[in-house]
Amino acid sequence: MIKIENLSKIYRVGDIEIKAINDLSMTIEKGEFLSIVGPSGSGKTTLLHLMGCLDVPTSGRIFIDEVEVSSLSPSEVTRLRREKIGFVFQEFNLLPVLNAVENVELPLRYQRVSGRERRRRALEALSRVGLENRAYNRPTQLSGGEQQRVAIARALVTQPVLVLADEPTGELDTANTCKVIELMRDLNRETGQTFAIVTHNPMVADYTRRIVTLRDGSIYSDQAVEEKELACEDGDLGI
Amino acid sequence: MFKYILRNMWRRKTRTILTISGIVVGIFALTVLGGLSARLTQQVNGAKVWFSRQINVVPAGESLFGGAGRYLEISKVAEIEKVPGVKVAVAGIGFPRENGGGFFGPPDLIIGYDLSRSERSAELLELLQIRDGRNLGEGDQGKVALGATVAKKLDARVGGMVTLKGRLFQVVGIYQPTLSTADSFAFIEYQDALDLFRAENPYFQIRDIAGSINVLPEPGVDLEELAARIEEQVEGVKAISPKEAEAQISQFSLIFNSILLGIAFVALLVGGLSIINTMVMSVSERIYEIGLKKAIGAETRSILFEYLVESAMIGFLGGAIGMLLGLLAIFILNRLTQANQVTVFAVTTTVVVGPVIFSVILGTLAGILPARRAAGLKPVEALKGD
Incomplete structure (x- = not known):
């Protein structure tokens, strides 16, 4: 699914070189539900941006579905992102001037899906995240948790093979964190879509099936974990 | 979107x-x-159309719009008519209908044409199209033909009377609107115009003068060449050809x-x-x-x-x-x-x-x-x- 070979990303700030990602190699199989953790500045977000083709590596190669990303032209990269990858960011995920369903429709609009079909699929995605009754609310009228669920609906509406989430629960309270994680895990189970979640919250990582820990731009540990059951009813992660 | x-x-x-x-x-x-x-x-x-079929002869140093206050001797008319290619030359004199003029747009003008010299003189006014009545012609003393705008302003009808500078004139014709300054012209006989002018300027000792002389060509004569010929053969005049008129306008x-x-x-x-x-x-x-x-x-x-x-x-x-x-x-x-x-x-x-x-x-x-x-x-x- 995703194969990363000897990946490096070096930033230059004045005369200082910062190795955000340092000779990193890993493979993510289709249908995995994994988290990428590590301290601040360990390169989590940079890795996610590189995997999502939002940034260009200094060296190394990334294959998505056996296509080497660096061989693609900018417009082919845009198309790859549009068709195969869904994004959920930490906050400000939604465009404030659009209501929930219009936000979910946006990637379909870029895929030039017709208006009626777009609306149908967006409403369907919203009902999968349990927000069909909030479809016509603007982001400012939604809670933080609801906004993240709309963002997840948007990430899923194009049926991408890979969903990349950057601190999706970073701004949420425990109850909403639980709901968002539960939602992503259910979707992963139902659709077999691959999820890679960057988080600094060990509790979130605990509920994934593989935890990749980064340190100084390299993999410090990479371990499979036993899946735990979630119990969100009482508003916490069951810990 | x-x-x-x-x-x-x-x-x-x-x-x-x-x-x-x-x-x-x-x-x-x-x-x-x-x-x-x-x-x-x-x-x-509108003005370009009016000037496109004639030559305007003015005193040397004047333009189409006057300004230097010079006049032509009436004797120039005969001199111009001797120039080969000239069919008819009509002396004209023009002055504002009302002192002070209009605040917006050009002032109304009283234009006197010397139509008595020959029957061909009236051809000049045929450059304008008549709407009601008839054109001003030879021997039309005390008569007036009005441009569309000035006719409306004076509430004039053909056969009715209008007052110009305190004198009554009978309206013989009203022209089609041209959207040009000609719409604000009141055309009268040259002698009438001269009388009105003298009545208003008693200290201005004038003999027979013309502000400009309008020249119509013989058929087939090139107006540009004719203008050059007039300037060459008649002293102290400026002959404004259609091309130059257009340039000035x-x-x-x-x-x-x-x-x-x-x-x-x-x-x-x-x-x-x-x-x-x-x-x-x-x-x-x-x-x-x-x-x-x-x-x-x-x-x-x-x-x-x-x-x-x-x-x-x-x-x-x-x-x-x-x-x-x-x-x-x-x-x-x-x-x-x-x-x-x-x-x-x-x-x-x-x-x-x-x-x-x-x-x-x-x-x-x-x-x-x-x-x-x-x-x-x-x-x-x-x-x-x-």
Whole structure:
């Protein structure tokens, strides 16, 4: 699914070189539900941006579905992102001037899906995240948790093979964190879509099936974990 | 798409409204002056037709519009008629119908033509088309033929009487509107005109004089060559050929159109800069959103298009509102001057459509820079808000 070979990303700030990602190699199989953790500045977000083709590596190669990303032209990269990858960011995920369903429709609009079909699929995605009754609310009228669920609906509406989430629960309270994680895990189970979640919250990582820990731009540990059951009813992660 | 762009524009209501207002002011001025220019063009084109089939002989050093206060000896008429190719030369004298003149537009003129010298003289007035009655002709002392505007102003009917400088004249004919200055002319016999002139200027010891001499050519004679021949053979005159008349008239309107162009340029500069400023601010404020859109699959050109349309829309709104206010001003001013039978502004398709197209193009051009900046952002940098 995703194969990363000897990946490096070096930033230059004045005369200082910062190795955000340092000779990193890993493979993510289709249908995995994994988290990428590590301290601040360990390169989590940079890795996610590189995997999502939002940034260009200094060296190394990334294959998505056996296509080497660096061989693609900018417009082919845009198309790859549009068709195969869904994004959920930490906050400000939604465009404030659009209501929930219009936000979910946006990637379909870029895929030039017709208006009626777009609306149908967006409403369907919203009902999968349990927000069909909030479809016509603007982001400012939604809670933080609801906004993240709309963002997840948007990430899923194009049926991408890979969903990349950057601190999706970073701004949420425990109850909403639980709901968002539960939602992503259910979707992963139902659709077999691959999820890679960057988080600094060990509790979130605990509920994934593989935890990749980064340190100084390299993999410090990479371990499979036993899946735990979630119990969100009482508003916490069951810990 | 448009709904989305409009909502984006409305996020900063005050700023958008101020930017649009700036364009409204410029386009308002452009529309009003455009209306003035359109009216002037109508008059100029009318005048060009009038001058296109004759030569105007004036004292040396004068132009078509007079100004130096010189007159021609009436004896020049005979001299000019001797020049080969001249069919007829008609002495003319003109002065304002009312002292003070019109505030808007050209003053009404009383024009006296010497139609008594030969029956061919009347051909001169056949350059104008009669609407009611007949042309002024030989021996029409005490009679007048009126241009359309002045006829309306004096409430004249064919057969009725009008007063010119305190003297009664019988109306024999009213001409078709030409949209040129000829519409404000009252044509009378030369001797009548001279009498009116002398009555008003008792200390001005004049003999038979002419302000200008209108020359009609023999059939097939080239007017440009004929004009040159007249200047060569008759001393102390300037013969204005149709080409030169057109040049003089054009020069007159050129000054006005230059002012119009100047206003357009200022509107362009002020409006354009304020749109650029607004759009640059908008792009800066929405950098993260642009990154988000790119992340979820927006192509560079769709971001470019989005910002160009937003910018063009600001131009369009400013242009449309400015144009409508301009039309309203034109309507009101025309209404106010209508009492004097004067039309100051003309409303043509160009006056209506021109300013709007102008401001849409302005908006689009002003949007290029900010839109390119937005479209050129790298997704990862935009998401970091750089």
